[in-house]
Amino acid sequence: MALIAPQSQLWYTRAMSSNPIASQLAAARQDVENLRHQLERYSRAYEIARAKLEAYEIASKAFEDASMHESSAVTAKTTRKRLPESGWSALFQHLHENAEEPYSYEEIMRSSMMVGLYVRRDSLRTRMMNYVNDGLFERVGDGRFALTDKGKALFQIETANDATALAEHER
Numbered sequence: 001m002a003l004i005a006p007q008s009q010l011w012y013t014r015a016m017s018s019n020p021i022a023s024q025l026a027a028a029r030q031d032v033e034n035l036r037h038q039l040e041r042y043s044r045a046y047e048i049a050r051a052k053l054e055a056y057e058i059a060s061k062a063f064e065d066a067s068m069h070e071s072s073a074v075t076a077k078t079t080r081k082r083l084p085e086s087g088w089s090a091l092f093q094h095l096h097e098n099a100e101e102p103y104s105y106e107e108i109m110r111s112s113m114m115v116g117l118y119v120r121r122d123s124l125r126t127r128m129m130n131y132v133n134d135g136l137f138e139r140v141g142d143g144r145f146a147l148t149d150k151g152k153a154l155f156q157i158e159t160a161n162d163a164t165a166l167a168e169h170e171r
Helices: 006-018 022-079 086-098 105-114 121-133 149-154 160-170
Strands: 137-141 144-147
Touching: 086 105, 086 149, 105 121, 121 137, 121 144
Parallel strands: none
Antiparallel strands: 137 144
């Protein structure tokens, strides 16, 4: 809107009051101004929403990548066989030297105390079932287990045949 000189302002005010379209023109100008402000607010809101969307897309992709990496790590972890702790090796070596196969839970518990490995019965049951699943022990009866050749090798248990072969080799 152009600036009007002070002496002509009175004329402009009289002209506007006598012009029937002038009030509609002023209302239209106000509508345009209001819509411009709304458009600016919506434009800012749109930019914020767009930025959030992009951030969530990036986070979602990172989450999916991490989940895939984690699931492959879990698969690799579950297929990898760990070596037994030294306490368990000592337990089974002691058991082999002092008890007859097949071993019962009670015999295993007694031997564990003898070597200083304190194990709860439920933990022992779980451990023995894992060893059976891994092929280190064979379940030969209700609560009775026999070492397999794989178990003897892993727990470094020397059998009578191994001792005879070693003695013959040393001659």
